[in-house]
Amino acid sequence: MSKCDISIEFDRKDRTYSGGETVTGKVLFRVNETVKSNGITLMHQWRTHGRGNTTGGPKEKVELASIVTYTPGEEFELPFSIVAPTHPVTYRGNLINIDHYIHVEMTVPWAFNPKQEEDYLLQPGPPPEGFEGSRDSIITLAQKPASSSFVGKIILAIIGIVILIPIIMFAAFLLPIIMVIVGIFWFRRMALAKRLGEVKLTIPYVIVAPGEQWTARVQFTPRKQFRINSISLTLLGRESATSGSGTNSTTHKHTILEQKLVLRANDMLPANELVDEEFSLVFPGTAAYTAELPDNKIQWTAVVRIDIPSFPDWSKTQPLQVVPAAFLVNVSEAVKISSGQDSSSVGSSRMARPPAGVSPPPISSSQQFDSSTDADTPEIWEEDVSPGLAQLVTSINAAPRHGNERGDIVSHAAGQAFDAIIVIDRVTSLMGSTACDPRYEYGKSVTGTVKGLNQAIQVITPESQNDEIDDLRRGDIWPTQISITDWDSLYNRINARMIDENA
Amino acid sequence: MSDLPFFHLNLRRNPFGELTVAERTRLAIVECDVALQHLKSPRSVIQIIGEKGYGKTTHLLSLAIHFAGHAYIHIPEDQRVVIPAAGDPLFIDEAQRLTLFQRLQTFRSNRRLILGTHTDFEKKLCRADRPVMTIAADRFTNASRVHNLLNARIEFARRGPGPIPSITLKTAANLFTQFGSDIRGMEHSMYHAFQQLRDVQDV
Numbered sequence: 001m002s003k004c005d006i007s008i009e010f011d012r013k014d015r016t017y018s019g020g021e022t023v024t025g026k027v028l029f030r031v032n033e034t035v036k037s038n039g040i041t042l043m044h045q046w047r048t049h050g051r052g053n054t055t056g057g058p059k060e061k062v063e064l065a066s067i068v069t070y071t072p073g074e075e076f077e078l079p080f081s082i083v084a085p086t087h088p089v090t091y092r093g094n095l096i097n098i099d100h101y102i103h104v105e106m107t108v109p110w111a112f113n114p115k116q117e118e119d120y121l122l123q124p125g126p127p128p129e130g131f132e133g134s135r136d137s138i139i140t141l142a143q144k145p146a147s148s149s150f151v152g153k154i155i156l157a158i159i160g161i162v163i164l165i166p167i168i169m170f171a172a173f174l175l176p177i178i179m180v181i182v183g184i185f186w187f188r189r190m191a192l193a194k195r196l197g198e199v200k201l202t203i204p205y206v207i208v209a210p211g212e213q214w215t216a217r218v219q220f221t222p223r224k225q226f227r228i229n230s231i232s233l234t235l236l237g238r239e240s241a242t243s244g245s246g247t248n249s250t251t252h253k254h255t256i257l258e259q260k261l262v263l264r265a266n267d268m269l270p271a272n273e274l275v276d277e278e279f280s281l282v283f284p285g286t287a288a289y290t291a292e293l294p295d296n297k298i299q300w301t302a303v304v305r306i307d308i309p310s311f312p313d314w315s316k317t318q319p320l321q322v323v324p325a326a327f328l329v330n331v332s333e334a335v336k337i338s339s340g341q342d343s344s345s346v347g348s349s350r351m352a353r354p355p356a357g358v359s360p361p362p363i364s365s366s367q368q369f370d371s372s373t374d375a376d377t378p379e380i381w382e383e384d385v386s387p388g389l390a391q392l393v394t395s396i397n398a399a400p401r402h403g404n405e406r407g408d409i410v411s412h413a414a415g416q417a418f419d420a421i422i423v424i425d426r427v428t429s430l431m432g433s434t435a436c437d438p439r440y441e442y443g444k445s446v447t448g449t450v451k452g453l454n455q456a457i458q459v460i461t462p463e464s465q466n467d468e469i470d471d472l473r474r475g476d477i478w479p480t481q482i483s484i485t486d487w488d489s490l491y492n493r494i495n496a497r498m499i500d501e502n503a
Numbered sequence: 504m505s506d507l508p509f510f511h512l513n514l515r516r517n518p519f520g521e522l523t524v525a526e527r528t529r530l531a532i533v534e535c536d537v538a539l540q541h542l543k544s545p546r547s548v549i550q551i552i553g554e555k556g557y558g559k560t561t562h563l564l565s566l567a568i569h570f571a572g573h574a575y576i577h578i579p580e581d582q583r584v585v586i587p588a589a590g591d592p593l594f595i596d597e598a599q600r601l602t603l604f605q606r607l608q609t610f611r612s613n614r615r616l617i618l619g620t621h622t623d624f625e626k627k628l629c630r631a632d633r634p635v636m637t638i639a640a641d642r643f644t645n646a647s648r649v650h651n652l653l654n655a656r657i658e659f660a661r662r663g664p665g666p667i668p669s670i671t672l673k674t675a676a677n678l679f680t681q682f683g684s685d686i687r688g689m690e691h692s693m694y695h696a697f698q699q700l701r702d703v704q705d706v
Contacts, residue, residue, distance in 0.1 A: 016506070051520055051694060052521060054523050119515065244687075
């Protein structure tokens with residue numbers, strides 16, 4: 001039996017906190033033997049676990065008690081309160097997991113220290129400190145390596161020169177081989193330039209949030225007529241975990257997602273005619289946010305390829321940084337792709353096209369923004385919101401955030417139909433999951449807020465409406481009819497289904 | 504609560520993921536008595552020989568906890584390291600990567616040595632007039648030991664009271680047939696099995 005039994009209790013039963021929130025709870029002690037404690041400390045830290053070598057963040061310590069002697073049978077509790085970090089958030093993957101821990105340890109001289117550790121879940125909250133900049137370039141979240149001293153820099157420079165001299169001497173012997181390899185690359189590059197001209201790849205958002213609209217554009221003017229197999233974009237998400245070191249090190253890889261989008265296939269490109277192709281997709285909903293941790297990496301890339309038969313292919317790989325949508329508040333928008341043909345097809349401010357069978361007229365989000373200066377306009381929307389839905393949301397807001405009360409309120413309204421106007425946040429494909437009704441199985445999931453009520457909502461739409469739903473973009477206004485299903489306590493939102501008028 | 508990692512198996516994590524050095528040391532099942540007896544002699548040397556994944560490092564770590572004033576170095580591939588001047592005994596992991604000069608210097612020193620190596624240095628050490636004991640890292644590896652090792656890993660990842668998955672003796676025997684003494688290979692195989700596991704059950 002241990003000298004002292006320790007248990008940790010969180011104030012929230014689900015142990016779920018958002019970044020930057022205060023994590024509170026208490027540590028319970030039951031003393032089994034007389035123990036002179038030199039202090040009780042609480043430490044919190046994030047750590048990885050899985051196939052890669054374990055890595056973790058800085059250990060932050062809080063002293064809960066100082067030197068005390070405890071007697072057998074004594075029971076006491078110490079409250080704790082710490083501020084949760086903003087990143088990395090909890091992640092469950094195949095090779096990599098990231099978790100946050102509270103560790104409590106009683107220091108006992110000349111004996112094993114009684115200790116206990118518990119994990120909690122961290123959801124995305126406000127952006128981490130320093131996550132500022134533009135969305136067209138990756139923002140590093142990792143800590144900067146400590147800068148070396150002046151003497152250290154000189155030593156490093158000398159070591160570098162000493163290593164470089166034999167390499168250069170060795171390279172002189174290999175010069176013919178190096179020249180052949182360089183020549184092959186140069187020839188390949190020139191051959192592609194001669195055929196394709198200058199290829200311009202524009203990716204406005206290198207920093208991207210799951211579920212948002214994402215675009216890339218490739219433009220070039222062929223110098224001669226030629227056939228292509230395809231112009232494609234492959235979106236690749238991958239976990240990479242390294243275990244062991246030296247000869248014992250092995251890097252394991254797991255593909256989270258590989259999605260290929262082909263814009264042109266088996267086509268003839270005429271000479272001197274501009275090829276201007278835009279890839280536009282809803283970035284997949286994922287909790288696999290980009291992470292560059294030692295031995296544990298979650299990486300996203302977009303590979304654009306022009307596949308030419310019997311000729312070298314042109315390709316370019318662009319690393320992407322996938323972050324929670326909440327992290328984008330301090331990140332400025334990059335310059336959007338300008339299209340001479342249809343500027344409304346990209347970006348967030350565009351005309352919403354309501355799905356077939358939905359009667360209210362289409363209203364653009366730009367109208368919505370314009371209306372903010374007109375005090376009368378919002379009332380038009382509020383009239384369109386079902387009074388029943390408004391009443392439901394009022395009841396939800398009056399109930400406590402944690403506990404079952406909100407879930408109970410919504411479950412009483414389950415099956416009821418309401419008119420709702422939704423401000424779109426994201427649209428994702430269900431891909432056969434979530435819905436038990438076959439009509440909705442391969443439909444879409446639309447998340448956003450109920451206009452005029454500012455209540456988060458997720459609406460599952462039937463597969464028959466996919467074409468129309470695909471046209472919705474972030475910020476669009478979508479009038480629809482919904483049937484309430486249940487309450488999502490994790491995201492604090494209503495789950496509903498779009499009423500299938502074809503049924 | 505059910506969103507906590509491996510909550511459905513009453514575990515805190517996949518038990519066959521990578522461990523920290525401290526965790527590996529704590530979980531090592533190594534018979535140290537004979538080696539500790541041998542190390543009572545001055546200038547004595549223990550060399551632990553075995554292939555990749557056989558448990559050489561685990562042996563070294565298990566012995567290291569018995570010596571407060573020890574020095575421990577691991578020589579990464581294609582790298583040179585400085586041999587610490589102080590510390591007795593001196594633990595060298597991947598000792599086959601010592602440079603010739605380092606080897607001569609270390610073998611002729613008066614410090615007790617504990618080497619983890621792919622290469623047998625017994626003759627060279629005897630020439631340096633050192634009492635040598637050679638231990639094969641896999642000497643006690645059999646189906647029963649594999650069974651104990653793997654179940655100890657699962658127990659270590661336990662979340663709370665109640666049942667947890669366990670490895671049967673039959674599975675341990677199959678793993679021993681498939682992987683021989685390569686404990687790391689077995690752990691990799693079991694990692695994937697536990698990723699797929701949905702309920703507490705025997706594996």
